[in-house]
Amino acid sequence: MDFSVKKLASDAGVFFTRAVQFTEEKLGQAEKTELDTHLENLISRADSTKNWTEKIFRQTEVLLQPNPSARIEEFLYEKLDKKLPSRTTNAELLGQYMLDAAKDFGPGTPYGSTLIIVGEHQKRLGAAEREFLQSSSVGFLTPLRNFLEGDWRTIAKEKRLLENRRLDLDICKARLKKAKQAEAKAAAAPDFQETRPRNYVLSASASALLSEEVDKAEHELRVAQTEFDRQAEVTRLLLEGIGSTHLNHLRCLHDFAEAQATYYAQCHLYMQDLQRELINVITVCANAGGATHTSTSAGCPNPISSALLSEPSSPGATASSSTSSAPQRPGALTIEDMQLPVTGARKAKVLYDYDAHDASELSLLADELITVYTVPGMDPDWLVGERGNEKGKVPVTYLELLS
The missing domain is CATH 1.20.1270.60 (Arfaptin homology (AH) domain/BAR domain)
Incomplete structure (x- = not known):
C-alpha cells in the first residue's frame, strides 16, 4: 500500500x-x-x-x-x-x-x-x-x-x-x-x-x-x-x-x-431485362386485344410506350386493319406501326445509352439521331439501325421514332 x-x-x-x-x-x-x-x-x-x-x-x-x-x-x-x-x-x-x-x-x-x-x-x-x-x-x-x-x-x-x-x-x-x-x-x-x-x-x-x-x-x-x-x-x-x-x-x-x-453493371442489366419483359407484355396484350383493343391504357398497362412511341407514324408504316379501325390516342404508335418495311426507313432519336452485347447489335449514345427500319420476320422489340457505315440491331425501347 x-x-x-x-x-x-x-x-x-x-x-x-x-x-x-x-x-x-x-x-x-x-x-x-x-x-x-x-x-x-x-x-x-x-x-x-x-x-x-x-x-x-x-x-x-x-x-x-x-x-x-x-x-x-x-x-x-x-x-x-x-x-x-x-x-x-x-x-x-x-x-x-x-x-x-x-x-x-x-x-x-x-x-x-x-x-x-x-x-x-x-x-x-x-x-x-x-x-x-x-x-x-x-x-x-x-x-x-x-x-x-x-x-x-x-x-x-x-x-x-x-x-x-x-x-x-x-x-x-x-x-x-x-x-x-x-x-x-x-x-x-x-x-x-x-x-x-x-x-x-x-x-x-x-x-x-x-x-x-x-x-x-x-x-x-x-x-x-x-x-x-x-x-x-x-x-x-x-x-x-x-x-x-x-x-x-x-x-x-x-x-x-x-x-x-x-x-x-448488374443493376443496368437487370433494368434492361425488365424493360424488355415489359415491352413483351405490351406486345402480348396488343395481340390478344385484336380489333377490340382500343388503347394501351384501356387494356394492359403500358408504362414505357408513352415515352418511346409518342410520334405519329410515317406514311410508309404498315398498320393492321384491326387496329386502324379502332380509335387511337392522337400521335400514338402501336407495336404494329413500328414494323416498317425495308424501304420504310426513318429517323429515330436515341433516349438512353446502350452497349451492344454482340456483333449483331449496334451501340447507341443518348440524344444521337440514327436511321432505323425493320425487316420481315424480325422480332418486334428490335429494329435495324444505321449510323454512317455502322449497322446493327437496336432495341425499340431505347428509341423515339421521329416523323
Whole structure:
C-alpha cells in the first residue's frame, strides 16, 4: 500500500512538472527542443492520414448505410462480438410487397402479372445491393477501421511518449541551466570573513553542494537525452510505416471501386431485362386485344410506350386493319406501326445509352439521331439501325421514332 501511494505521488509530481514546462513553453517562458525536420514531416503526414482516413471511413459508412439507427446497431453488434442478423434491403422488401400484391390481385390479370415481373427484378436489385454492401464492408471499411483502431492507436501512444520524453529533456536542461547559474553566482561572490575558519568551511561546503547539484543535473540530462533519442527512433520507424498503410488502402480502394462497378453493371442489366419483359407484355396484350383493343391504357398497362412511341407514324408504316379501325390516342404508335418495311426507313432519336452485347447489335449514345427500319420476320422489340457505315440491331425501347 505504501509503495502504491509513493508511486502515485511520484507520478503526480512528474505530471505536474511536465504541465508546468508545457505551460511555460506555450507562454514563451521556456525553451523547447525542436524535433528534426524529417521526423516533423513524418508526424504531419501521419496526422493527415489519420484525419482523412477517419473522414473517408465515416462517409463510406453513411453511403453504405444511410440509416443512423442501423449504423448504431451494427456498431453495438460489432463491439459485443456478435453476428449481425441478415438485414433485408429496401429493394428486396419492395419486391416482396409487389409479389404479395400480385397474389391478392390475381397473377393472371395485367396488373398482377406486371407486378410479378417488376417485383422479381426489384428482389434481384436488392440481392445485388446486399452483396455490394457486404463486399465493400469487408474489403474497404474493415481495413480502414483496423488502421484507426490498431496501427494508429499504437502510433498515437508512441507520439505521446515521445512528447513526454521531450518535456523531461527540456526540464533537465532547465534544471542544469539553473544549477550552473547558481554555481557561477556563488563562485563570483567574495568569500566574506575568510579569516574566520568556520565561515570558510561553510562556504566550501555550499560550493561543494552546488557542484554536486550540477553533476547530478548533468547526469539526469544525459539519461533524458538517451531516452528521448531512443523514443524518437522508435516513433520514426512506426511513422515510416505509413507508406505501407497507403499502399494497403490503395488496394482496398481499387476493390471498392470494382465492387461499385460490378453492382451498377448488374443493376443496368437487370433494368434492361425488365424493360424488355415489359415491352413483351405490351406486345402480348396488343395481340390478344385484336380489333377490340382500343388503347394501351384501356387494356394492359403500358408504362414505357408513352415515352418511346409518342410520334405519329410515317406514311410508309404498315398498320393492321384491326387496329386502324379502332380509335387511337392522337400521335400514338402501336407495336404494329413500328414494323416498317425495308424501304420504310426513318429517323429515330436515341433516349438512353446502350452497349451492344454482340456483333449483331449496334451501340447507341443518348440524344444521337440514327436511321432505323425493320425487316420481315424480325422480332418486334428490335429494329435495324444505321449510323454512317455502322449497322446493327437496336432495341425499340431505347428509341423515339421521329416523323
